[in-house]
Amino acid sequence: MERRKFIKKTTAASTLIGLGGLSLNACNTDLEKHITILHTNDVHSHIDAFPKSHSKFPNLGGLARRASLVEQIRQENSNTLLFDAGDIFQGTPYFNFYGGELEFKLMSKLKYDAATIGNHDFDNGLEGLLAQMPHATFKMLSANYDFSNTIMDGHTKPYHIYEVDGLKIGVYGVGIHLDGLVTQKLYQETKYLDPYEIAQDIERKLKLEDHCDLVICLSHIGYDYKNENRPSDIGLAAKTDYTDLIIGGHTHTFLDKPTIVKNRKGNDILVNQAGCYGINLGRIDFYFDDAKNKVANGVSIAV
Numbered sequence: 145m146e147r148r149k150f151i152k153k154t155t156a157a158s159t160l161i162g163l164g165g166l167s168l169n170a171c172n173t174d175l176e177k178h179i180t181i182l183h184t185n186d187v188h189s190h191i192d193a194f195p196k197s198h199s200k201f202p203n204l205g206g207l208a209r210r211a212s213l214v215e216q217i218r219q220e221n222s223n224t225l226l227f228d229a230g231d232i233f234q235g236t237p238y239f240n241f242y243g244g245e246l247e248f249k250l251m252s253k254l255k256y257d258a259a260t261i262g263n264h265d266f267d268n269g270l271e272g273l274l275a276q277m278p279h280a281t282f283k284m285l286s287a288n289y290d291f292s293n294t295i296m297d298g299h300t301k302p303y304h305i306y307e308v309d310g311l312k313i314g315v316y317g318v319g320i321h322l323d324g325l326v327t328q329k330l331y332q333e334t335k336y337l338d339p340y341e342i343a344q345d346i347e348r349k350l351k352l353e354d355h356c357d358l359v360i361c362l363s364h365i366g367y368d369y370k371n372e373n374r375p376s377d378i379g380l381a382a383k384t385d386y387t388d389l390i391i392g393g394h395t396h397t398f399l400d401k402p403t404i405v406k407n408r409k410g411n412d413i414l415v416n417q418a419g420c421y422g423i424n425l426g427r428i429d430f431y432f433d434d435a436k437n438k439v440a441n442g443v444s445i446a447v
Contacts, residue, residue: 189234229364233265261289263322
């Protein structure tokens with residue numbers, strides 16, 4: 145199917161979700177502003193498309209295809225932001241040879257706006273991660289990793305606010321507990337802070353102090369677990385008040401469209417994840433009326 149037709153078909157088929165009090169049957173003429181959020185996660189250094197002979201992902205993925213798709217969507221809506229939810233590194237010889245340099249350079253060429261840090265992004269240690277930071281023109285957002293006693297101190301931000309078409313979009317990042325996943329000599333004195341508590345603090349600041357119209361979390365804690373005490377995106381969504389969208393990673397969860405979860409105020413929050421290896425590109429479209437109430441729809445697009 146021609147890519148443009150596919151995008152229009154899948155977007156049209158996705159569910160319109162009411163957020164922030166706007167009625168689902170609101171007339172489209174009342175929706176004055178349109179923000180598109182694109183996202184990836186767990187790409188794991190997959191630069192090339194899978195071969196046609198691959199048993200699971202034949203002829204899928206590839207950074208060149210993703211670049212074409214992202215550019216096409218940006219031409220359709222210039223108010224587009226592109227994010228990644230971590231595990232950029234590790235998985236192909238590109239990482240073994242270049243240590244993440246190629247991944248960061250290519251993401252910069254695609255004009256990613258921000259990424260968060262996954263556990264595999266520590267695989268060459270803090271020194272290896274720091275060595276690649278000059279190649280990243282995008283923001284590296286991490287709110288619950290305290291790097292203050294490490295060489296990464298000052299090289300990440302807990303959140304960033306983007307101003308797009310007169311709207312303020314606050315984005316923050318949270319990561320998974322590294323103990324048991326990453327050897328301590330790789331993450332050194334990095335301190336892990338509770339992602340639920342940090343998310344509540346950050347979202348409150350973004351919404352109530354900075355007056356953001358849209359609050360997004362880039363999460364690498366995982367979609368959901370049988371162990372309810374283990375932090376997850378579904379759990380995080382239920383414990384927040386002001387976050388509108390959680391873009392997830394780590395569990396390689398393929399979602400056709402976002403999961404809807406009720407937050408602590410009883411409002412809908414979206415949780416989305418685009419699988420892994422650059423197979424899919426996640427897309428969420430937010431539409432705002434003149435009072436900045438919003439509705440959203442979401443879909444995963446095969447690359």
